[in-house]
Amino acid sequence: MKKIEAIVRPERFEIIKDALSDLGYDGMSVSEVKGHGNYKGVSEVWRGKRYRVDILPKIKIELVVPDKDCEKVIQTIVDEAKTGTVGDGRVFVFDVADAHRIRTGEKGDKIF
Amino acid sequence: MKKIEAIVRPERFEIIKDALSDLGYDGMSVSEVKGHGNYKGVSEVWRGKRYRVDILPKIKIELVVPDKDCEKVIQTIVDEAKTGTVGDGRVFVFDVADAHRIRTGEKGDKIF
Amino acid sequence: MKKIEAIVRPERFEIIKDALSDLGYDGMSVSEVKGHGNYKGVSEVWRGKRYRVDILPKIKIELVVPDKDCEKVIQTIVDEAKTGTVGDGRVFVFDVADAHRIRTGEKGDKIF
Amino acid sequence: MVGYLYNILKRKHILSVVIFVMFLICFGAKTSWASDPTGEHTFALDFRGVDMSESFSWVLLTGFTILFMQVGFIFLGGFLQAKNVLSYMTHCFLATTLGALIYLAAGFAFMFGGFEFLGRHLGGGNSFIGWSGFLLLGEAYDVRTVMLFLFQAVVATFIGSIIAGAVAERMKLSAYVISFFFIYTVIYPLYGHWIWGEGWLFNLPFGVGVRDFAGSGVVHAIGGSIAFVGAYFLGPRIGKYKEDGTPGFIPGHNVGYMILGTVLLAFGWLGYDAGSTLAAGDLRASVVAANTFIAGAMGAVTVLYYSYLKTGAADIGEACNGFLAGLVAISASCAYVAPWAAVSIGFLGGVVYVTSVWFVERKLKVDDPLGAVSVHGANGLWGLLSIGVFADGTYGGVSGLITGNGGQLLSQFIACITAIAWAGGLGCLMYFVLKITIGIRVSRRVELTGLDVNLHGTPCYRFEAAGPAFGPEPE
Amino acid sequence: MVGYLYNILKRKHILSVVIFVMFLICFGAKTSWASDPTGEHTFALDFRGVDMSESFSWVLLTGFTILFMQVGFIFLGGFLQAKNVLSYMTHCFLATTLGALIYLAAGFAFMFGGFEFLGRHLGGGNSFIGWSGFLLLGEAYDVRTVMLFLFQAVVATFIGSIIAGAVAERMKLSAYVISFFFIYTVIYPLYGHWIWGEGWLFNLPFGVGVRDFAGSGVVHAIGGSIAFVGAYFLGPRIGKYKEDGTPGFIPGHNVGYMILGTVLLAFGWLGYDAGSTLAAGDLRASVVAANTFIAGAMGAVTVLYYSYLKTGAADIGEACNGFLAGLVAISASCAYVAPWAAVSIGFLGGVVYVTSVWFVERKLKVDDPLGAVSVHGANGLWGLLSIGVFADGTYGGVSGLITGNGGQLLSQFIACITAIAWAGGLGCLMYFVLKITIGIRVSRRVELTGLDVNLHGTPCYRFEAAGPAFGPEPE
Amino acid sequence: MVGYLYNILKRKHILSVVIFVMFLICFGAKTSWASDPTGEHTFALDFRGVDMSESFSWVLLTGFTILFMQVGFIFLGGFLQAKNVLSYMTHCFLATTLGALIYLAAGFAFMFGGFEFLGRHLGGGNSFIGWSGFLLLGEAYDVRTVMLFLFQAVVATFIGSIIAGAVAERMKLSAYVISFFFIYTVIYPLYGHWIWGEGWLFNLPFGVGVRDFAGSGVVHAIGGSIAFVGAYFLGPRIGKYKEDGTPGFIPGHNVGYMILGTVLLAFGWLGYDAGSTLAAGDLRASVVAANTFIAGAMGAVTVLYYSYLKTGAADIGEACNGFLAGLVAISASCAYVAPWAAVSIGFLGGVVYVTSVWFVERKLKVDDPLGAVSVHGANGLWGLLSIGVFADGTYGGVSGLITGNGGQLLSQFIACITAIAWAGGLGCLMYFVLKITIGIRVSRRVELTGLDVNLHGTPCYRFEAAGPAFGPEPE
Numbered sequence A, B, C: 001m002k003k004i005e006a007i008v009r010p011e012r013f014e015i016i017k018d019a020l021s022d023l024g025y026d027g028m029s030v031s032e033v034k035g036h037g038n039y040k041g042v043s044e045v046w047r048g049k050r051y052r053v054d055i056l057p058k059i060k061i062e063l064v065v066p067d068k069d070c071e072k073v074i075q076t077i078v079d080e081a082k083t084g085t086v087g088d089g090r091v092f093v094f095d096v097a098d099a100h101r102i103r104t105g106e107k108g109d110k111i112f
Numbered sequence D, E, F: 001m002v003g004y005l006y007n008i009l010k011r012k013h014i015l016s017v018v019i020f021v022m023f024l025i026c027f028g029a030k031t032s033w034a035s036d037p038t039g040e041h042t043f044a045l046d047f048r049g050v051d052m053s054e055s056f057s058w059v060l061l062t063g064f065t066i067l068f069m070q071v072g073f074i075f076l077g078g079f080l081q082a083k084n085v086l087s088y089m090t091h092c093f094l095a096t097t098l099g100a101l102i103y104l105a106a107g108f109a110f111m112f113g114g115f116e117f118l119g120r121h122l123g124g125g126n127s128f129i130g131w132s133g134f135l136l137l138g139e140a141y142d143v144r145t146v147m148l149f150l151f152q153a154v155v156a157t158f159i160g161s162i163i164a165g166a167v168a169e170r171m172k173l174s175a176y177v178i179s180f181f182f183i184y185t186v187i188y189p190l191y192g193h194w195i196w197g198e199g200w201l202f203n204l205p206f207g208v209g210v211r212d213f214a215g216s217g218v219v220h221a222i223g224g225s226i227a228f229v230g231a232y233f234l235g236p237r238i239g240k241y242k243e244d245g246t247p248g249f250i251p252g253h254n255v256g257y258m259i260l261g262t263v264l265l266a267f268g269w270l271g272y273d274a275g276s277t278l279a280a281g282d283l284r285a286s287v288v289a290a291n292t293f294i295a296g297a298m299g300a301v302t303v304l305y306y307s308y309l310k311t312g313a314a315d316i317g318e319a320c321n322g323f324l325a326g327l328v329a330i331s332a333s334c335a336y337v338a339p340w341a342a343v344s345i346g347f348l349g350g351v352v353y354v355t356s357v358w359f360v361e362r363k364l365k366v367d368d369p370l371g372a373v374s375v376h377g378a379n380g381l382w383g384l385l386s387i388g389v390f391a392d393g394t395y396g397g398v399s400g401l402i403t404g405n406g407g408q409l410l411s412q413f414i415a416c417i418t419a420i421a422w423a424g425g426l427g428c429l430m431y432f433v434l435k436i437t438i439g440i441r442v443s444r445r446v447e448l449t450g451l452d453v454n455l456h457g458t459p460c461y462r463f464e465a466a467g468p469a470f471g472p473e474p475e
């Protein structure tokens, strides 16, 4: 089992989610993070002066998938999240040591 | 050392936290996430029409525990988080490669 | 590749970020979490009575670095985040199984 | 769509439509032109006329500020949890709309039938109840009567908002709505009639009879009493009391709203109290306004200082309630006392507030999220009594203890007892009946996940950068 | 800095400075003292003088509350997404400032040239257009004329705010600003002249001619028509309609703001409608105010109940729009009808609102984020007609259908048609020209990431505990 | 509880209770009935009486709107960081309550002793200081005097709120409270006495002597000067300046609040300026109101356009300050100039604002979070001078440069110098003493973690879906 952590642009999130749903991966957790990367940020204005803001809102999608589906899911996310301009984000993958579904008490691969 | 990530219902959080405290696990980090799972969501009303909202607020609890206590802690969380209805959430476990306590500079199992 | 998760005081965040930038680690994701640890919290007042609040705002910094730089980055974070009083936070390290940069589609160590 | 609308109505609510249409017809039919609906005969370019038109400007403009106070009440929702704030605000909104309509249909007639205003006498009424002016039809279609209605209708809306503060975060909307029909036709108008409608309390033989210049008793004590009973019947919110009975921590979501609402209410309160002269030629209005401001400020400072002594923090939320407590306390007496007395009344208003909060929360274990019982109930009673103590005899012949006169205090005391017995008693009856019939409290699941999303279909706040994804439900 | 300022201006905007300075000089030069700029000759300690000074207090104070209604409009931004709220609020802010200045420069002169107010006649004008009072120079520098200007200028600011609600979340700021110059000098003032400036509509030979007491037609129908055209030319927001044409879910970020804004607007509306007597001696003001309140409350209750029947949730946001719909509907007729009729007008206002929302959103597929078209446009028209139906003949000789008189309804109907044709037609022209020249819609990227941060340089809200880190950009 | 209360008080504050009780007693004892506390003798159904009662309505209602402006000030807290917003709002709240009470106790007597108002002369005073009307006791217990007090007390509350904007996010609450006792009894009332109390500045022999219709000098220049000194003594907020001295980025948490607060203040300002006629018979009020509105709008548009030229973004937050700058600038001159001059004054007010912000922030390196120094201080001075330039001689015999008259400008200039010297000098003394005794700045830890949770015991906002867990602390 693998956990996929994708950091993407907020405005791409809907599209990614729909694509994952179409693939059959409904389970995920989403949170708002602020990202700081190669992209040197946008500039904002405060009290009449411009500032460079180098930390921008991103959406973090976390989903756990069976090992075999990992590649497919990553590919989908990368495809849908890409705009080709700086700030598109990253996808990281981690090994999951164990997993439980709370409602049923099931463990391991049965949670899917 | 293991990191336990539990995604639970917001209204169960207090109870879980108290149970973990009773067990002696005080250290944890909590954040708000939005979850999307088997549960097909609640319906909300906007401008006089009903919409199905398939992404609902959840609480993510992250805590790192020594390997030996892992089972016990998971069991406690599962027990306290369960309501038996769809949307109860998941518990995931990860291996921790290394850990530091900032205040003391201690490493590894000494951080507990 | 390793993922470093640091939970630090909100008011130290700027300093840590600047130090990491100086080291050349610009990429990171930041989120607000609530922490609960050895520190028994601050007390707040509501409707004329004091309550002990045992869950306090913290900043979670997540950044993925090549294996070789891991120690250096952790050391920098620990140094800058330390105030020496209870509540300074923790740093956890995880193995990354795989990584992708969305914009370029690059994989593995090429993402840095 | 039209068909859809028709279907809905036909299916379960055809009756209400029929009734409504019948109303319309009978309205039209019953309208008479006996009175002066345009003001042509009331106004003339002479002293009486000019004075009259001044009073119109005065009463209307202050009346508008009274309506505006509802914005202040709505802001007080900052003291509640974010997940229940729409529910509270809707309660205030209903008080402002449905409450006023019920008052129009019947409450006003029961309260002011038989009353004389600016020289115009309004239909029938005795010292217990009035019966004239229903729906402003017939001879109530007169510029003066309509103005009295407007001023009184906006005042009446407060009752609902006061109650909303005590029953917040756990009451069923249906029960809240139904209770209005009883409150706005019976509980409030009748007590109001006895004092403002110049009924039996107004004419008590002690002192000059009960006086209540701007509603400490009629509005706040009555509203606070019903609020107390409501909170009592509902029981405390989940988490309000721990197992050992000590109060838990349920903080509000926006203390700034509380400050905004309070200062906004203070503004409206000045208009409310001063406007209660109901005549521009009564120059005492300036003293009334100054007293109101002074008492409120003193209540605020008192509670802020006390909170600082007790907790070490300057508890601004409580100080806001102290401000309101001072304003409630001075409402009855603002016209009868001197500014120095307003300082004392405001100070004591703050003391009454903190004492009452402690008593209600710790001893009675009644959960009152906004402190409505202590702000409006306890200080409403204190306000009634304060006339009996501090009235200095300069205005309206009302003399209190400080002039060596005890009779007035006795009258005011009787008014207090009556308010508690009347509103408390009928309130108990009402909530009891509601409880055993349709129920008054939402389910545990609704309370835990928030009233807003369950009863109103949406949370109040959505600050996410990215909207969640949705699909419309098949109807 | 001063040098910097100078440079900027010199570089690209030296012309505008020159023009402005020339204006100042010519202002000074043209100022004449022919009229009564201090009010010394207008006031005297006699009946006319005292009555006059009363009217001043009345009109000024109600005028202030009208300006205050802009706070209410701004609050309605709670119905939009958090990322676009500043953009909407800036639109309202510009209506309040730039709109009023353009109206000062020219709109007022076109609208009220040739009009008589409180006994003072204002310069030249015919039944199609006025041409006197530009910049309040010359003989317009008179206390009465300036007062009329103030009252009308704050009313005029609404046009911009009404439109803002329909074009929200996707309109270019530049196009919005430029459209003002046309709206505030041509579309609004001319139609206004025809009714309020006693032009040809006012003098139609059916009934007593068109009447519109407080702007259902002049303000709301005109604003709503332009708003509709604007929303149509812009097209729907991204995500508003799915591929199959069913509406998507774009919820607002703060429903509480909507409630606050609505009750706040209700307060101002009472002042607006009652103040539209423009004379303190017109005691009908009390009936006007009561009618306004009653119709608004009835609209709110109607829509709340309907939403509950239809969705099972008490949709408080829609109920707020119902409140506003009732207020818009009664604006024209508030002075001419009895309170019972206000109940009916408010009820039907709610019905018109829900029907119009359904029609605009589902059938016409025009995206109107705040419902401005349904609230102001549809109910503005209904408000105009309601006089022809419910006027009871007591005031101003205006008699509607219920008195068995059809002529007035014909007049009102002509006013409706004219409003749609005039504002709709010129609106189309204006938005079409803007669209093919500078463009009226922001880019897809700006719309997705939010207008606030792109056009105004900052998001509205920043609730983070820790501020992000920054370095100032080299200039 | 009662015992607990008693204990606290006994332990450390028994003295204050004793003093308070003594006050009460002496209040009661000293009350005299020499004056007309009910208005019976002041009002009569004749021309003077009717005119008088009109003035009461006018002054009271505009006074209420002035109090309401505090809601606007509180909203400006949106320009600060979320963690310090309660602290700022509490400052405004204290100005509204404690400030007014201190003014009641002594400030009013120093400011208006010896002044004649609506034909009533108030006790003793010379051209430097007044000494009559303490606590409104004795002969000050008169409807006219009390009305003057009310109007002036609500105006006085602004001083504290102006200062709050400059010292925000880092000042100790204790120091802020203590400074009030000096500001509200000495700095503000004495300068006020010299102009509004008809002291030596009012009677300067150049032109007609200093004039300041609605407080550009008395309120804004004085408040702004103290604010500047306070901000200077406090030093900049952590992070405001980088090591190289360039300003850092500390954005506010809710720009929408700024817009709401500004438009709300504009509403109140119209009431404030127009109400400053203090007599309903002075019909110039309409010109006053229109000028105020025009100048504010022009200031807003000017700054918005400038920000767009300079940064490419329409900086709505700064535009709000431009609106306020225009309003401050016109406050002194609103009654003496023609509408075209109000356009110029507002335009220059915007220019003064941006120049002053640049100068204070970049050159003087003084950290003024809300821009209070530039809005109120710099534009207060410009407002004073603007009379000397643009007064057109129509009202009160005041003629400025444009009529070819330089004397008035000299008077106004002396008033400016005096304001800076007096408020700046005493302000320095006050903050210096506070700094070396109790300290004026919070600790670094408190500043970093937020003043709200440290000084007021709670953050302002809590939007979490799940409340945190708590246990009550053993007391």
Ligand SMILES: Nc1ncnc2c1ncn2[C@@H]1O[C@H](COP(=O)(O)OP(=O)(O)O)[C@@H](O)[C@H]1O
Binding pocket: A007, A034, A035, A036, A037, A038, A039, A056, A058, A085, A086, A087, A088, A089, A090, C026, C027, C028, C029, C030, C062, C063, C064, C065, C101, C102, C103
């Ligand atoms: N080393 C990293 N560890 C964690 N998150 C990162 C890392 N580098 C980038 N990110 C995240 O990815 C986002 C996009 O990165 P950025 O470098 O700006 O874009 P791109 O990959 O297109 O060059 C950042 O905002 C940040 O949230």
Ligand SMILES: Nc1ncnc2c1ncn2[C@@H]1O[C@H](COP(=O)(O)OP(=O)(O)O)[C@@H](O)[C@H]1O
Binding pocket: A026, A027, A028, A029, A030, A062, A063, A064, A065, A101, A102, A103, B007, B034, B035, B036, B037, B038, B039, B056, B058, B085, B086, B087, B088, B089, B090
């Ligand atoms: N594959 C997954 N990866 C990450 N989070 C998941 C996954 N599946 C479910 N979740 C989280 O668990 C929550 C509950 O899941 P759901 O399927 O609705 O309930 P249940 O497990 O009771 O069927 C979801 O809201 C989501 O936050």
Ligand SMILES: Nc1ncnc2c1ncn2[C@@H]1O[C@H](COP(=O)(O)OP(=O)(O)O)[C@@H](O)[C@H]1O
Binding pocket: B026, B027, B028, B029, B062, B063, B064, B065, B101, B102, B103, C007, C034, C035, C036, C037, C038, C039, C056, C058, C085, C086, C087, C088, C089, C090
């Ligand atoms: N076991 C743990 N797992 C995850 N996070 C933890 C754990 N222990 C502590 N933390 C995080 O670290 C923060 C600081 O911990 P605390 O024990 O208060 O400080 P210290 O390490 O200085 O004693 C906590 O607020 C929490 O967010």
